[in-house]
Ligand SMILES: Nc1ncnc2c1ncn2[C@@H]1O[C@H](COP(=O)(O)OP(=O)(O)O)[C@@H](O)[C@H]1O
């Protein structure tokens with residue numbers, strides 16, 4: 001089963017289907033992602049981009065097929081071990097998913113606390129990540145008091161603070177002005193340079209063209225060549 | 227661990243209303259149940275001292291010869307349930323009567339001859355202080371040829387003990403019901419807390435928090451609330467106890483010092499129980515929630 005290719009492949013999807021009830025969201029997706037690849041998932045809205053990412057972090061179960069991530073078969077992960085998978089991933093959600101009752105600092109720190117890291121380490125690490133995204137001064141702010149772009153940057157900070165092997169980003173620049181979008185994108189590139197594998201779901205063709213990275217194109221839940 | 231405690235305290239503050247509901251629920255249950263328990267504890271004390279005092283007096287026929295006394299005593303001793311049989315001569319009985327009557331004892335001087343009979347005062351073994359057995363034994367003693375009559379005062383005690391046992395059983399049942407009701411209410415308030423924070427919990431899960439990480443603060447919170455409810459409940463009962471014993475004692479010149487409060491150990495057990503209520507409530511609601 002283990003071939004030479006396997007070593008450099010970190011995500012593998014075999015004949016993956018996903019239905020929501022009777023609605024087909026994804027059909028027969030086959031995809032290999034290499035370690036340290038920067039991959040775009042693109043297509044019109046409703047094509048199944050978010051769904052594909054959801055399957056990767058077990059936000060939804062697959063209906064058919066297999067997904068392997070870093071040697072783990074997702075359909076074989078017991079409920080209790082899902083957190084173990086998610087600690088390997090850094091996820092940037094389309095709607096940020098910041099906890100409204102916690103400060104910026106606490107939102108980001110939660111990832112490390114959940115990993116059981118020491119307080120001192122958490123303090124240092126969170127501060128340095130907030131500095132990277134340029135939000136170190138707002139550490140004590142509540143998420144609602146921030147602009148969309150600022151919230152997006154906090155979401156990025158939270159996704160990267162645990163030093164994940166894989167970053168999944170769902171429309172990370174979707175609702176941002178070009179300048180903020182550029183800043184967020186530069187951050188992702190920086191983590192890519194540090195060795196992370198990055199999957200970005202976006203409908204922004206311009207962005208893909210600029211970077212020249214590999215992209216897979218979805219239409220009505222099917223992979224199409226382009 | 228300190229981190230979990232901090233989070234738990236934060237949660238109590240942000241959900242102060244629901245926390246108050248939990249604490250008050252446990253407080254009321256503890257108050258009611260421990261009032262019951264305290265009542266039974268004290269009545270039980272009285273019961274036991276009464277039981278110890280239960281005696282059968284067997285009056286001898288007037289023509290008994292003194293040499294037969296040892297024989298009779300042995301016969302009585304031979305009966306099952308007799309702890310001790312003490313011979314009370316008529317002279318002894320008269321002396322006691324005089325002592326009891328004190329000033330009015332001059333009335334007794336009118337008798338030329340001692341009108342009292344000789345008697346045996348019979349104490350029963352402890353497990354024998356149940357009404358049917360007392361009656362049974364009394365009949366057996368009365369059947370002895372040398373015995374004229376038996377007397378066992380407080381016949382009503384037997385009936386009272388029975389009633390009391392029934393009462394106590396009801397008390398246990400009620401305590402059990404209150405315990406379960408408290409668990410149920412606490413489980414539901416915690417469910418409300420979880421529901422109001424479901425978004426936060428969902429996000430925590432998405433970023434890799436384990437169930438344990440999510441649950442632990444809820445447990446700490448519930449156990450702290452249980453302890454608080456228990457302590458407040460006991461404190462309230464203690465205050466009432468002090469108040470009543472001071473006031474009633476003065477007005478009744480009735481020795482209420484015999485009414486005791488819970489020992490430290492029992493108080494600790496009650497507080498542990500109230501913590502258990504919190505823990506169980508949390509367990510039930512979290513189990514349901516995390517099944518989803
Ligand atoms: N939870 C859900 N229940 C039912 N249908 C869903 C759900 N999530 C997504 N869908 C449907 O699946 C399809 C793909 O959605 P999505 O993956 O969000 O697309 P994209 O992110 O590419 O815009 C859409 O038709 C959408 O309506």
Ligand SMILES: [Mg+2]
Nearest residue numbers: 049050051094
């Ligand atoms: Mg989407």
